Amino acid sequence: MEETINIEQIFNILKKHLKLIGGLTIVGALFALFITVFFMTPKYDATVQVLVNRTETANNVGAAYNTQQADVQMINTYKDIIQNKIVLDPVRKEIAKKDNFTGTSDNLKNQISISNEENSQVFSVTVQDTNAYRAADIANSVADTFKQKIKKMMKVNNVTIVADAIAKPNAVSPNKKLNTLIGLVLGAIIGIAIAFLIEILDKTVKNTDLLTEIGLSNLGMINHIEETKKSQRLFGQSTSRTRKHTDSGR
Structure with missing residues (x-):
């Protein structure tokens, strides 16, 4: 027998197990928030902006433009130099003394990201660390x-620190809102999956159409009457009257 589920059945299943789905949704969100707050180490970032350009002595505007474009193309080279040990080794030693940094130059490299806008001679060096002041x-x-190394390596004197890095009090990761939302969605998905699993494993007969489909005959239906105090009094009175009639007959 091939079973098919239409949209109405899906809606009824979700409505039937609404408490289960809602409960797991809330649990998922709280669990994600708990993991984020108590088990994930917050990280902070700080960014310094650097401008590198070469002085053009010629008065030719075209030559100055070509020099500017060459500087833009050279930024990729500058990125490689910044992430090289020739720069990172001295930085590691300085930070080890100043901020008790215990990592290696490779650790520093993984903490650094470099970006720049298109056709801009300014590029940004962003550092992430578990300490906001150390990141700066x-x-x-x-x-x-x-700035010191590039003078000797490439004879470039015009290196300007456009904006120094400053410590930011707000952590950039983990993202509490995003993680809580992910937990919320995962909780809802798990709840829906369990609800459908319960329905699939439930083999009880829910309507007479199922009997016809599997080749059985419907012999009748027995309705369930909920026992209430009123019905108890009613049936109790009927029973007592019956007993009185029986006694009088005797």
Whole structure:
């Protein structure tokens, strides 16, 4: 026998197990929030902005433009230099003394991300760390060290720190709202899945159509009458009257 479920049946199943689904939804959200608050380490970020450009002595506007475009193309090279040990090793030593940093240069590399806008000579160095002040110190140290190293390596003197990194009090991760929303959705999905599983495993006969489908005959129906105090009094009175009639007959 092939079973099919229409939209009305789906709605009825969800309505029938609404408490179960709602309960698991709330539990999922609370569980996600609990894990986020008590088991995930908050991380903070700090960003320093650096401008690198070469001085053009020629008065030719075209030459100045070409130099600017060359500087933009060189930003990818600057990114590689910043994430190289020639910059990160001195930074690691400085931060180890200043902020008790115990990681390696590779750890620093994983904490650093570099970005820039299209056709812009300014690029941003962003550092993530479990300590907001240490994140700012690392970012500023990276910019200062890069400024020193690039002069010797590529003969570039015009390196300007556009904006120093500052410590931010608000953590960037984990995202409590996002994690709670994910827990909410997962809880709802689990609740719906359990509700449908209960219905699939329930083999009781729910209507007479099912009997016809499996080749059985309907011999009749027995209605269930809920026993209430009123019905108890009614049937009690009927029973007592019957007994009186019986006694009088004797």
